[in-house]
Amino acid sequence: MKRLFLFSPLFVLIGFVFTSAAGLAPDRVAAVVQAEDAGQVAKVITSLSRQWANVPVSKDTDFLKRIWAADFAYIMSDGTVLDRKGGLAFFKDDPDTYSSAANVNFKVRVYDKDFAVATGDFHTAGKDKEGKSFIRKSRFTNVWVHQEGGWKVVAGHASDLE
Numbered sequence: 001m002k003r004l005f006l007f008s009p010l011f012v013l014i015g016f017v018f019t020s021a022a023g024l025a026p027d028r029v030a031a032v033v034q035a036e037d038a039g040q041v042a043k044v045i046t047s048l049s050r051q052w053a054n055v056p057v058s059k060d061t062d063f064l065k066r067i068w069a070a071d072f073a074y075i076m077s078d079g080t081v082l083d084r085k086g087g088l089a090f091f092k093d094d095p096d097t098y099s100s101a102a103n104v105n106f107k108v109r110v111y112d113k114d115f116a117v118a119t120g121d122f123h124t125a126g127k128d129k130e131g132k133s134f135i136r137k138s139r140f141t142n143v144w145v146h147q148e149g150g151w152k153v154v155a156g157h158a159s160d161l162e
Contacts, residue, residue: 037110037113038110041108041113041116042116044151045110046108048144049108049120050102051063052064053103053122054101054102055091055101056091056094056096056098057098057099057100064087064088066150067150067151067153068087068088069147069154071083071084072084072152072153073154074156074157076158077158077160098126100123100124100125101122102123103122104121104123106120106121107120114145114146114147116151117142117144118141118142118144119142120140121138121139121140122137122139122140136160136162137160140158140159141156141157142155142156143155
């Protein structure tokens, strides 16, 4: 019992150090990035995401090759998991014609100078392969990591809204 009493102040001190050190406490994880740096990261991710949103219209799959990591994985609304190769084929083989595509309610959360998560809604309009007009809405989450000299998407998920 005396041994436990002797070690109690040590345990309290260790607990205090780990919970008060910046970046170690779970509620302080976003605090490790300066507000100015987080703002700059958010601007870059927003710009890249805007360009990505336009790919159905532009068919610029070379852009996707630049922002999708080698180990990219995306979970489609039907549960299909696409890797980088499958995702590129999805855009190249899409028979639909898009007149507009845009992110709505877009938000970026920066957790580290090399890690961010983007969320939002994705709205498209156009005509399917039979010429029938459509409007589609989905909600997405994309995980961004700064690697190989730029921001890359490593994972994402989309759910249909309508």
